[in-house]
Amino acid sequence: MSTVFLALQTNEETRPIIEAILQDNPSAVVDEQPAMVKINADGRLVVRRQTIEELTGRDYDLQELQVNMITMSGNLDQTDDEITLFWKA
Amino acid sequence: MDMTVAKKKLGLKERYAVMTRGLDWTPSYQKMEDIYPYIAYEGIKIHDWDKWEDPFRLTMDAYWKYQAEKERKLYSVLDAFTQNNGHLNVTDARYLNTVKLFLSGISPLEYVAHRGFAHAGRQFPGPGPRVACLMQSLDEIRHAQTQVHAVSNYNKYYNGMHDFHHAHDRVWFLSVPKSFFDDAITAGPFEFMVSIGFSFEYVLTNLLFVPFVSGAAYNGDMAAMTFGFSAQSDEARHMTLGLEVIKFILEQDPDNVPIVQRWIDKWTWRGYRVLTLVAMMMDYMLPKRTMSWKESWEIYFEENGGALFKDLARYGIKMPQCAEQIALEKDHLSHQAWSTFYNYAAAANFHTWMPDEDEMEWLSAKYPNSFDKLYRPRYEFWREQAAKGNRFYNKTLPMLCQTCQIPMIFTEPGDPTKICYREVDYKGDKYHFCSDHCKAIFEHEPEKYVQAWLPVHQIYQGNCFPEGTDPTVEGFDPLAAVLKYYNLEHGRDNLDFDVSEDKKNFAEWRGQATKNI
Ligand SMILES: [Fe+2]
Numbered sequence: 340m341s342t343v344f345l346a347l348q349t350n351e352e353t354r355p356i357i358e359a360i361l362q363d364n365p366s367a368v369v370d371e372q373p374a375m376v377k378i379n380a381d382g383r384l385v386v387r388r389q390t391i392e393e394l395t396g397r398d399y400d401l402q403e404l405q406v407n408m409i410t411m412s413g414n415l416d417q418t419d420d421e422i423t424l425f426w427k428a
Numbered sequence: 429m430d431m432t433v434a435k436k437k438l439g440l441k442e443r444y445a446v447m448t449r450g451l452d453w454t455p456s457y458q459k460m461e462d463i464y465p466y467i468a469y470e471g472i473k474i475h476d477w478d479k480w481e482d483p484f485r486l487t488m489d490a491y492w493k494y495q496a497e498k499e500r501k502l503y504s505v506l507d508a509f510t511q512n513n514g515h516l517n518v519t520d521a522r523y524l525n526t527v528k529l530f531l532s533g534i535s536p537l538e539y540v541a542h543r544g545f546a547h548a549g550r551q552f553p554g555p556g557p558r559v560a561c562l563m564q565s566l567d568e569i570r571h572a573q574t575q576v577h578a579v580s581n582y583n584k585y586y587n588g589m590h591d592f593h594h595a596h597d598r599v600w601f602l603s604v605p606k607s608f609f610d611d612a613i614t615a616g617p618f619e620f621m622v623s624i625g626f627s628f629e630y631v632l633t634n635l636l637f638v639p640f641v642s643g644a645a646y647n648g649d650m651a652a653m654t655f656g657f658s659a660q661s662d663e664a665r666h667m668t669l670g671l672e673v674i675k676f677i678l679e680q681d682p683d684n685v686p687i688v689q690r691w692i693d694k695w696t697w698r699g700y701r702v703l704t705l706v707a708m709m710m711d712y713m714l715p716k717r718t719m720s721w722k723e724s725w726e727i728y729f730e731e732n733g734g735a736l737f738k739d740l741a742r743y744g745i746k747m748p749q750c751a752e753q754i755a756l757e758k759d760h761l762s763h764q765a766w767s768t769f770y771n772y773a774a775a776a777n778f779h780t781w782m783p784d785e786d787e788m789e790w791l792s793a794k795y796p797n798s799f800d801k802l803y804r805p806r807y808e809f810w811r812e813q814a815a816k817g818n819r820f821y822n823k824t825l826p827m828l829c830q831t832c833q834i835p836m837i838f839t840e841p842g843d844p845t846k847i848c849y850r851e852v853d854y855k856g857d858k859y860h861f862c863s864d865h866c867k868a869i870f871e872h873e874p875e876k877y878v879q880a881w882l883p884v885h886q887i888y889q890g891n892c893f894p895e896g897t898d899p900t901v902e903g904f905d906p907l908a909a910v911l912k913y914y915n916l917e918h919g920r921d922n923l924d925f926d927v928s929e930d931k932k933n934f935a936e937w938r939g940q941a942t943k944n945i
């Protein structure tokens with residue numbers, strides 16, 4: 340399966356989000372670059388609202404991620420609860 | 429007693445439907461083809477516009493909210509930057525030439541992208557892509573403005589940035605990025621989406637922004653890093669728009685597949701040729717390197733683009749053919765480009781220089797198959813000549829490729845010792861090309877590309893001198909006249925970094941910042 344990735348700015352807001360992604364995606368690998376964190380995963384990567392809320396102790400709207408996103412790869416689907424990146428082949 | 433019943437907030441999907449399709453209507457007294465005049469002539473067949481959805485499901489109300497937050501963040505960093513003399517924190521003054529290249533080569537394209545997406549969005553009958561194009565159009569004008577604001581802080585201290593837009597429309601090498609975008613916005617709306625939305629934003633953007641922005645971070649440039657990230661935060665949405673549009677077109681009708689494939693082939697090559705500037709920036713212009721051009725091509729195109737084209741194979745889309753030639757060029761591209769800019773330093777709006785010994789070591793480690801053998805000897809010779817007071821400035825004009833407008837500097841695929849020339853006779857004139865791919869693009873649309881405004885031809889025709897110039901007077905200096913037309917000052921904005929005011933000033937100011945004098 341091809342790699343999907345999501346790259347976020349390195350800052351206080353993204354720290355718990357990255358933690359949540361690592362919790363929810365066993366194949367996720369963190370690649371830290373200057374001022375940027377790239378998370379690679381095998382074929383599929385999910386960002387779950389609930390996990391972020393558990394870690395931060397506050398309500399979280401996944402659209403807030405718009406502010407800190409740098410780049411990504413893969414097809415995308417977003418709902419109230421999840422952002423999914425995936426390849427079909 | 430009246431009870432106010434709290435209305436349940438709409439979910440993301442419903443909200444998206446209400447705020448896109450819900451705002452659309454079917455015209456009753458105007459014909460569709462009159463309202464959307466450009467939608468048919470490219471041959472793309474669309475049967476159901478409602479099949480298109482933005483997978484982020486972003487609506488305009490949420491858009492404004494998040495964009496405002498991005499702006500607040502950006503401008504508070506820019507304030508801190510100016511309050512702290514941020515310009516003195518960059519690794520060394522050579523870095524500033526990256527900023528000059530970006531401001532005159534890329535920022536004006538952001539503005540053209542703004543216009544392009546406004547135009548394409550207006551032409552699409554579907555409310556989904558229309559709203560997404562509107563957002564991207566607004567993003568792009570924000571990018572142009574924030575880049576100009578951020579870089580204006582450097583313009584107060586350093587040379588060559590004072591009239592970047594004037595330069596963009598005139599300076600010889602800037603016709604490469606300019607004509608690339610002009611080519612895209614003068615295509616139909618579908619081709620525009622495939623050229624910029626898909627090929628540039630999805631396939632190639634990581635090669636432009638990620639190295640530039642992490643390069644800025646690595647080199648202590650907080651201003652460029654911040655506007656870069658702020659612009660990048662819109663990029664995931666742009667990439668998604670590009671990918672969704674292409675999947676949508678391909679799913680709508682099998683007849684669309686060959687048309688789209690041709691566009692992908694053309695625009696991957698066109699975009700790659702523009703990235704020549706980025707390749708040399710990565711390998712030569714960042715005092716502290718992030719990764720080599722070759723490495724970034726391998727990660728972001730070969731690996732990542734490979735995954736993308738594997739995914740698109742189910743529609744019958746193939747990896748563009750030009751990828752083979754690009755793979756052969758990756759050991760040479762940045763070196764051939766830097767050699768050219770080193771040569772033409774008298775006619776550019778930024779400075780060039782020869783890499784120092786450590787940098788040569790880095791280059792030979794990153795390019796073991798090509799650097800020591802082909803490029804190091806050349807550089808050593810030029811360095812020797814410069815030390816003897818013979819710093820070489822090429823004052824003759826090169827032949828340009830009719831399609832990409834880059835001087836004919838590239839070598840034959842597989843033979844880096846031989847310059848690659850191709851030509852075509854068309855209606856009694858001869859046209860020149862840097863490669864088979866640029867030639868094939870011309871042959872498919874000759875009537876478009878014969879109109880190219882080629883800087884070298886224009887100079888020879890006398891169209892690039894200030895008004896009133898008489899080129900027939902004794903001792904006429906064409907380069908001096910061209911620089912005046914570019915609004916560049918000889919000896920200040922051009923030439924080698926070593927003799928530049930930038931170098932001298934930076935050293936002096938940094939000295940003042942760290943000593944009590
Ligand atoms: Fe942009």
Ligand SMILES: [Fe+2]
Nearest residue numbers: 829832862866
């Ligand atoms: Fe070319």
